[in-house]
């Protein structure tokens with residue numbers, strides 16, 4: 001057994017983390033969290049999380065940057081907004097989770113080969129190029145990247161969808177891609193500004 | 194006169210074709226007009242907000258500006274599209290200073306700013322604009338002793354809670370009641386189906402959907418009706434796997450609310466997309 005220190009010294013915390021996440025989430029209220037646990041008890045995903053939402057809020061407030069960004073919790077959040085409508089301090093917890101996901105991708109610290117961020121990224125890529133999502137294309141790519149053998153297991157479901165005419169083999173595309181690209185480029189500039 | 198701009202969304206072109214078919218038939222039968230949004234793009238759903246929120250706002254902004262040009266409120270049947278478009282519209286109208294360049298461009302596309310159109314869900318349009326009384330007059334067929342579990346999922350009733358209760362909504366129950374069917378007291382009606390996580394983390398997804406299906410069975414529901422392509426897909430498509438994993442027969446047909454409403458309006462079955470059900474429907478059709 002390896003013995004390691006379980007408690008952080010204050011000097012090791014990231015003092016800017018709270019500000020950063022407030023800015024990214026547009027949620028000023030994080031500071032008002034009273035640690036009541038309403039979010040954790042409402043969250044349908046909490047039983048699978050390494051830290052329940054209440055703890056994530058405390059980590060953000062106190063600057064436990066590494067722990068929060070490397071947690072599975074943020075990727076397990078399904079954006080169901082139950083916590084957000086129930087929080088007595090009006091904290092938009094779902095938006096905070098989104099902000100943490102973006103920060104984790106930006107810093108490159110999300111769990112490797114973990115399928116959720118891979119799916120998110122594949123989907124944004126196809127939307128940027130065609131303007132449309134393409135369910136089957138994205139799913140196939142996702143499996144190839146994270147779990148090639150999983151594709152075989154999906155075959156029975158695929159067959160059912162084909163039989164009922166619910167699988168679209170056509171990659172759809174919008175007409176005015178130029179317009180979409182222009183808008184996206186505008187935002188790239190704003191992000192860098 | 195009820196006229197709207199229809200934003201179908203990507204799922205409707207694939208796994209949710211029967212939502213499209215039944216929505217269009219029921220709205221036609223009720224005399225509600227929808228014109229598809231010209232050259233709409235994907236809303237980005239939860240994925241885009243996880244990767245880059247400014248880009249997410251930009252792609253939704255394009256849809257909103259195009260809809261502004263068409264001049265009518267958007268009707269978005271997918272819960273994910275509905276929420277994403279509503280959230281983006283609110284952000285753009287409330288924070289023009291944060292995304293000035295984008296707003297300038299969107300104002301050119303849309304012809305004006307701030308945008309004065311709204312983003313609506315078809316359920317809310319039926320309840321608030323059309324009205325339950327008027328729908329009742331149009332009902333031609335009584336669905337008799339059918340028991341329905343009304344499943345609302347997450348993103349139609351949250352976080353925007355201006356048309357129903359976020360925990361225990363009742364609007365869909367009231368609508369289904371008009372068909373003569375009995376909505377059952379379905380306590381997990383707003384509990385999450387896992388959304389896209391059901392595809393990425395099957396272990397988690399199967400359990401979430403098992404809980405929803407088991408509760409419907411416990412309440413003796415004959416069918417579950419849904420409002421969203423992702424909910425419908427998750428609840429229906431994984432049933433074989435769930436039966437295998439939990440050893441319990443939780444099989445039950447999963448429909449869109451527009452399919453059931455369409456039946457009661459006496460729209461021909463083939464126009465309501467019932468043939469797209471993966472679950473056999475013999476028992477169901479023997480009853481209605």
Ligand code: SF4
Nearest residue numbers: 033034036037039087
């Ligand atoms: S519900 Fe709100 S106040 Fe309570 S612990 Fe969660 S974030 Fe903090």
Ligand code: SF4
Nearest residue numbers: 043077078080081083
């Ligand atoms: S939005 Fe995320 S954190 Fe909040 S209750 Fe839902 S899954 Fe849990």
